[in-house]
Amino acid sequence: MMLEVSGVTKTFGENTVLRGIDLFVEKGDVVAILGPSGSGKTTFLRCLNFLERADSGRLVFDGEVFDLRTAGKKEIARVRRKTAFVFQNYNLFLNKTVLQNVTLGLTASGRMPRAEAKDAALAALERVGMADRLSAYPSELSGGQQQRVAIARGLASGPEIIYFDEPTSALDPELIGEVLDVMRALARDGMTMLVVTHEMEFARGVSNRVLFMENGAAVESAPTDAFFREPKTERSREFIRSILHKDGE
Amino acid sequence: MERIWRIITESFPLLLEFGIKFTIPITIASFAVAFLLSVFVALAQYAKTPVLRQLCRVYIWVIRGTPLLVQLFLVYYGLPKLGIITEKYSTAILVLGINEGAYMAESLRGALEAVPRGQLEAGLCVSMTYPKIMWHVVLPQAFRTVFPAFSNSFIAMLKETSLIKSITIIEMFRQAEIIAAREYEPLVLYTEVALIYLAFCSVLTLLQRRLEKRLDHYGGGVK
Numbered sequence: 001m002m003l004e005v006s007g008v009t010k011t012f013g014e015n016t017v018l019r020g021i022d023l024f025v026e027k028g029d030v031v032a033i034l035g036p037s038g039s040g041k042t043t044f045l046r047c048l049n050f051l052e053r054a055d056s057g058r059l060v061f062d063g064e065v066f067d068l069r070t071a072g073k074k075e076i077a078r079v080r081r082k083t084a085f086v087f088q089n090y091n092l093f094l095n096k097t098v099l100q101n102v103t104l105g106l107t108a109s110g111r112m113p114r115a116e117a118k119d120a121a122l123a124a125l126e127r128v129g130m131a132d133r134l135s136a137y138p139s140e141l142s143g144g145q146q147q148r149v150a151i152a153r154g155l156a157s158g159p160e161i162i163y164f165d166e167p168t169s170a171l172d173p174e175l176i177g178e179v180l181d182v183m184r185a186l187a188r189d190g191m192t193m194l195v196v197t198h199e200m201e202f203a204r205g206v207s208n209r210v211l212f213m214e215n216g217a218a219v220e221s222a223p224t225d226a227f228f229r230e231p232k233t234e235r236s237r238e239f240i241r242s243i244l245h246k247d248g249e
Numbered sequence: 250m251e252r253i254w255r256i257i258t259e260s261f262p263l264l265l266e267f268g269i270k271f272t273i274p275i276t277i278a279s280f281a282v283a284f285l286l287s288v289f290v291a292l293a294q295y296a297k298t299p300v301l302r303q304l305c306r307v308y309i310w311v312i313r314g315t316p317l318l319v320q321l322f323l324v325y326y327g328l329p330k331l332g333i334i335t336e337k338y339s340t341a342i343l344v345l346g347i348n349e350g351a352y353m354a355e356s357l358r359g360a361l362e363a364v365p366r367g368q369l370e371a372g373l374c375v376s377m378t379y380p381k382i383m384w385h386v387v388l389p390q391a392f393r394t395v396f397p398a399f400s401n402s403f404i405a406m407l408k409e410t411s412l413i414k415s416i417t418i419i420e421m422f423r424q425a426e427i428i429a430a431r432e433y434e435p436l437v438l439y440t441e442v443a444l445i446y447l448a449f450c451s452v453l454t455l456l457q458r459r460l461e462k463r464l465d466h467y468g469g470g471v472k
Binding site for chain 1: 365367368370371372373374375376377378381385386389390393466467
């Protein structure tokens with residue numbers, strides 16, 4: 001088992017966002033986290049990388065146990081070194097070129113010398129098809145291109161798992177395909193991925209497991225095929241029906 | 250008319266010399282003080298450092314709430330009463346710098362807060378430390394935003410140096426005053442000195458436009 005999360009809770013003021021979420025991920029898994037807006041999917045993902053502090057919860061990563069509420073700086077750094085995070089709105093460094101966006105994290109964290117970082121960056125940018133725009137600034141790129149660079153930035157450090165937080169939700173419809181293609185290729189190459197998404201086609205075609213969340217709770221966790229073919233709970237059935245209905249329009 | 254012309258040709262080079270020897274170097278030195286101070290104060294507030302942050306708020310409150318001239322008098326004529334000996338040039342540079350630093354710190358704090366939060370989060374996720382993220386990502390973007398405000402401050406400081414004559418420094422404006430008194434020609438002399446200030450500020454404005462264009466290379470950061 002590569003990653004095991006249990007009992008994640010989170011409250012913002014009066015508002016309970018997560019009510020005890022469990023999840024396990026094996027190496028090579030692509031887990032789609034589905035659910036209606038406001039169900040806590042993004043918060044859950046952010047808690048796993050300590051971008052948000054959970055009120056409680058336990059993370060076992062590569063056999064090491066972390067407390068999601070109390071983990072210290074060094075522990076957080078250890079988790080982040082093994083993970084990558086892709087944001088909904090890319091969050092590329094606006095004052096850096098494409099190449100610098102990918103190398104900066106590698107060199108500034110002291111992980112690699114400059115030359116080695118450049119090689120790693122070029123390889124990663126090659127994988128997402130952005131190696132021909134090295135000196136462009138984010139403002140000169142389309143949303144799809146920016147997101148592909150953001151994926152390369154995550155890939156370059158050789159993470160064990162990549163978290164995707166609605167990676168295509170901010171994109172114009174015609175740009176979604178190029179990002180999903182990159183993610184499909186990653187999945188095919190055996191990358192472990194945790195994907196919060198509204199792209200049912202992608203979830204169905206690429207993920208091997210689904211975590212369905214609603215109102216801060218994990219309603220159903222099942223292999224993808226089983227989830228779409230015979231959902232076990234009434235809520236998942238309704239959700240799938242509403243999605244299929246939307247697709248049919 | 251001939252007398253006026255003689256006064257102008259004699260006084261103008263002298264005034265210009267005092268401008269170059271005093272006004273400009275003192276402006277640059279006090280701007281350096283103000284710049285460093287503003288970065289420190291803005292960062293302390295941005296990072297929400299507990300005690301330091303309160304101290305910074307007090308500093309800004311006091312400085313912005315009292316006139317520059319009063320601050321100059323208080324330090325130069327007041328502090329010696331407490332046994333603190335003050336030297337006029339360093340007093341001028343420090344007081345000017347500490348004064349404008351308060352305004353610049355507020356501008357910079359605003360610019361820092363305008364940098365999207367996601368920039369910091371992205372840095373954390375690629376294992377950068379907070380200081381490195383500030384240095385490579387957040388501060389450069391904030392400087393781009395704050396550049397026009399800082400240019401304003403620089404221009405304001407150049408003109409504010411005329412106040413330091415009140416702590417016995419003979420700079421350009423004081424020199425004009427001396428000649429005006431000697432020749433009984435205030436209109437001529439103060440027009441001259443005004444024109445020199447205007448010329449200095451015009452150069453700075455041109456410089457600002459140039460630099461702004463250069464800083465624009467990444468599209469201004471705002472989309």
